[in-house]
Amino acid sequence: MKISCMSKRATRPTVAALMILCLGAAAFAQEQPPEGDGTLPIESEWDGSPTELYGKGDQTFVIALGTVFPLFFARASGDSIENNVKIGGAGSLNYNYYLNSRFALGGEFGGMFAGTLGENMLFVMPFGLKATWHFIASPFEFPVSLMVGAASQLHLENSYFGLIVKPKASAYWRYNPDWSFGLDAAWWWLPEWTDDPDTTVYGNFLELTLAARYHF
Amino acid sequence: MSHTDSILKTAGRILRAGLAAAALLAVSCDQSPIFDSISKETEPKDPKVQGSPGKIVEFGSNAYVANGSIFRYPIAGSGSWEKAGNPDSGVFVLDLASTGTEILYALTAEGTSSTTTKIWKSTDASAWTDITATLTAALAGYSNFDSIYVANEILFIGAHKSTTEYAILAYDGSTATVVLSGLAAGGHLVGAVRDGTDYYAATSTLGVFSGATTASFGADAVLDTTGHIFTGLIVVGSEVVAVGDEILLRGISGTVSAVDYSDEDYFFTGAAYVYDSGGTNEDILLLGLGKTSDSFGYLEAVLVTDALPASISLKSPGSGSPTSTVDGDQYESSLGLVPVTSFWRDGAGILFVSTSGEGLWSYRDEEWNAEE
Numbered sequence: 001m002k003i004s005c006m007s008k009r010a011t012r013p014t015v016a017a018l019m020i021l022c023l024g025a026a027a028f029a030q031e032q033p034p035e036g037d038g039t040l041p042i043e044s045e046w047d048g049s050p051t052e053l054y055g056k057g058d059q060t061f062v063i064a065l066g067t068v069f070p071l072f073f074a075r076a077s078g079d080s081i082e083n084n085v086k087i088g089g090a091g092s093l094n095y096n097y098y099l100n101s102r103f104a105l106g107g108e109f110g111g112m113f114a115g116t117l118g119e120n121m122l123f124v125m126p127f128g129l130k131a132t133w134h135f136i137a138s139p140f141e142f143p144v145s146l147m148v149g150a151a152s153q154l155h156l157e158n159s160y161f162g163l164i165v166k167p168k169a170s171a172y173w174r175y176n177p178d179w180s181f182g183l184d185a186a187w188w189w190l191p192e193w194t195d196d197p198d199t200t201v202y203g204n205f206l207e208l209t210l211a212a213r214y215h216f
Numbered sequence: 217m218s219h220t221d222s223i224l225k226t227a228g229r230i231l232r233a234g235l236a237a238a239a240l241l242a243v244s245c246d247q248s249p250i251f252d253s254i255s256k257e258t259e260p261k262d263p264k265v266q267g268s269p270g271k272i273v274e275f276g277s278n279a280y281v282a283n284g285s286i287f288r289y290p291i292a293g294s295g296s297w298e299k300a301g302n303p304d305s306g307v308f309v310l311d312l313a314s315t316g317t318e319i320l321y322a323l324t325a326e327g328t329s330s331t332t333t334k335i336w337k338s339t340d341a342s343a344w345t346d347i348t349a350t351l352t353a354a355l356a357g358y359s360n361f362d363s364i365y366v367a368n369e370i371l372f373i374g375a376h377k378s379t380t381e382y383a384i385l386a387y388d389g390s391t392a393t394v395v396l397s398g399l400a401a402g403g404h405l406v407g408a409v410r411d412g413t414d415y416y417a418a419t420s421t422l423g424v425f426s427g428a429t430t431a432s433f434g435a436d437a438v439l440d441t442t443g444h445i446f447t448g449l450i451v452v453g454s455e456v457v458a459v460g461d462e463i464l465l466r467g468i469s470g471t472v473s474a475v476d477y478s479d480e481d482y483f484f485t486g487a488a489y490v491y492d493s494g495g496t497n498e499d500i501l502l503l504g505l506g507k508t509s510d511s512f513g514y515l516e517a518v519l520v521t522d523a524l525p526a527s528i529s530l531k532s533p534g535s536g537s538p539t540s541t542v543d544g545d546q547y548e549s550s551l552g553l554v555p556v557t558s559f560w561r562d563g564a565g566i567l568f569v570s571t572s573g574e575g576l577w578s579y580r581d582e583e584w585n586a587e588e
Contacts, residue, residue: 073251081255118257118549122250156549157511158248194249201251 052101053136059098059216064184065091066209068112071187076200083203085122088114090207096132104132108147108166112188112207116155124190126151126164139174141182151190165189172213184209256545263575263586264297270311272560272568272576273366275320275341279560279568281576282309282322288341293564297576297587303336303344315369319389323364333361335373337389347392351375351385354392358383365408367415370430374405384417386430393430406486407449411456418446418458424465439465448486452501453523459484459503466524482530487514489559490522491567493538497521500538503530504556506572513552514559514569516540540567542582551577551584 070085092110099105109127116122128149135142147166153159166189172182190203269283278288280300286309288300302309307324310333314320319337322344326332335351336344351373352359358375365372371387372395382403384395395417396403402421409416415433418424423437424446439458446460458465461483487504501517501524515530516539532552534544541547551569554577558570567579568587578587 073255083251084254084257116254116257116549117259118254119260120254120257120549120553122254153250155250155254156553158250158253158548160247160250162247190251192249192251194247194252196249199249199252201249201255203251 053138053141054098054101054104054134056098056100058104060096060104060213061216062094062096062211062213063091064094064110064209064211065089066184066207068114068188069206069208070114071204071206074202074204076197076202081201082117084117085205086115086117088112088122090209092209094130096130102134102136104134104143106130106132108149112205120156123154124151124164124188125153126166126188128164128166130166130168141170141172141174141180143170143172144168145170147186153190153192160192162193163191170211172211178215180213180215182211182213184211253545253549256543257549258546258583258585260550261586261588263577264588265576267575268557268572269570269576270309271313271558272570273312273314273320274316274560275314276317278341279562280312280314280320280341281558281560281570282312283575284308286312286322286341287576289562289568291563293562293566300341303334303338303346307334311364313364313366313371315366315371315389318369319371321364321366321371323361331360333359335361335364335371335387347387351387351392355383355385355394355397357381358385358397363405365405367408368410370408370410370415372405372408372415372417372430374403376404382419384419384425384433388430395427395430395433396425396435406446407458409449409451409456411451411454416449416456416458418449420447421445424449424456424458446486447484447506448488450488450490450501452490452519453521455524457488457501457524459486459488464503464528482515485555485557485572487556487558487569489561490519491516491540491559491561493540495538498538500540502540502559504559504569506555511548511552512555513547514556541579541584546582547584551579 068090073083090112094108096104096106111125130147132145151164168186172180186207188205267283357377363374373385382399383397386393404420407418424439427433483506485504485506491500499519533541555572
């Protein structure tokens with residue numbers, strides 16, 4: 001939702017919010033002490049109501065690019081094993097639709113690549129649904145999200161398709177009504193379950209990205 | 217349409233394309249344990265013998281290999297590859313061949329960009345004698361030497377005088393003999409062996425020729441090779457095994473038959489070696505892979521009582537038993553990515569391989585890596 005004049009793209013919640021603001025201002029103006037008899041005092045019903053930055057129907061589109069750090073590989077037993085993955089690159093696109101002022105649902109598609117000790121390459125391409133909760137301290141926003149989906153993983157001629165769980169915490173600065181910019185930190189949890197428990201491995205990565213978020 | 221709307225539509229298309237690609241990959245994935253495989257990777261070493269070494273041959277108490285320069289290594293093991301002297305200053309050693317104890321042969325070029333080739337012999341791997349004149353005197357005009365192999369202490373030399381005129385010569389240590397001449401394009405010599413009674417010489421596309429002596433080779437190939445390429449020969453038990461593209465062929469009691477591998481897409485480099493796995497009757501034929509649809513490295517065929525079984529199945533190193541490699545994942549992420557062109561094993565059981573472009577490798581401490 002935009003907090004300036006919205007022109008043609010103004011949505012219903014936006015207009016409602018503007019009306020709230022206008023009514024609030026009018027109420028404030030009319031709550032001055034009456035200057036004479038015959039003037040009826042009006043008690044505002046909106047007094048004290050916060051101005052919400054987001055409303056139902058607001059949407060954001062985010063593009064993020066950055067780095068992925070290998071954390072550790074763990075066996076099903078909990079034992080850590082050599083992960084042999086080097087620092088790589090990562091990026092993602094995600095879309096969010098606000099159901100209320102704090103909560104949004106959306107989808108995400110991304111990818112990462114990283115070299116390995118044996119001078120080979122690991123590619124992971126996750127996609128999934130995500131839920132986001134917003135903490136706001138204007139002009140800063142702190143979305144916290146959880147993506148659950150699937151990831152295609154490629155290494156040499158081998159491939160694996162499986163679950164990914166990706167919790168993420170972000171910090172954004174609202175540059176203007178259209179754009180905000182910030183930093184994302186996401187944990188990638190990639191379990192590779194196999195028929196042989198001895199080859200089951202839980203992959204863990206940390207993704208740090210710079211993100212640009214468009215609001216519409 | 218506003219600029220912003222255009223950006224959003226483009227972004228939406230990218231997102232949808234990405235999801236479609238991911239879904240496609242999901243369908244095609246084979247569920248290999250990738251992280252487990254990565255955890256077994258090893259850091260590549262710098263090979264001491266770099267580039268594309270030729271055949272690894274035994275001569276006296278040492279093994280020799282050449283990548284332009286000649287290197288030697290004690291057959292007994294417990295040593296390292298050290299440079300040995302080249303036959304002459306300024307020559308680039310292309311390949312070696314050995315009778316085992318009597319003579320070491322070297323094929324050289326005059327510098328790396330010259331087409332002038334020579335063949336040398338040595339009885340001590342130190343003092344070298346140029347035998348080029350003897351060879352060219354036996355067959356005038358065929359002065360470009362392509363390849364050398366030893367079978368039963370006879371040196372077989374592939375030579376050509378033009379791209380459509382090939383010949384095979386033989387040299388017994390003092391005298392040169394013309395085995396075949398006037399071979400058409402495809403007559404490039406790729407291997408020579410003796411099975412106890414006959415000599416066999418394989419050419420690139422003209423087939424495998426045979427004769428009881430080097431002077432009695434038939435003009436017709438003993439194997440129809442129409443449409444196929446040969447890359448090497450080896451004797452396994454009493455059989456001559458020829459390897460090439462897509463097929464593995466073998467001769468039994470003087471006849472030659474094809475082993476059908478029509479379901480596969482193999483291309484063998486010509487490297488072949490009988491590997492003793494240590495068990496009783498558990499030898500393995502190792503075959504170097506130049507390229508297949510999904511890997512390089514080499515494949516294994518388990519022998520039965522030192523011979524190829526009636527039905528041959530090829531498998532990757534590290535799979536099944538017996539095998540030459542303990543850890544198949546470590547192999548797949550290292551040597552499995554490199555074409556293998558020659559095998560040799562020292563007295564301590566260390567397996568060495570020449571590779572195409574990645575130098576000399578070895579299998580030490582259950583790990584494939586370049587030999588430092």
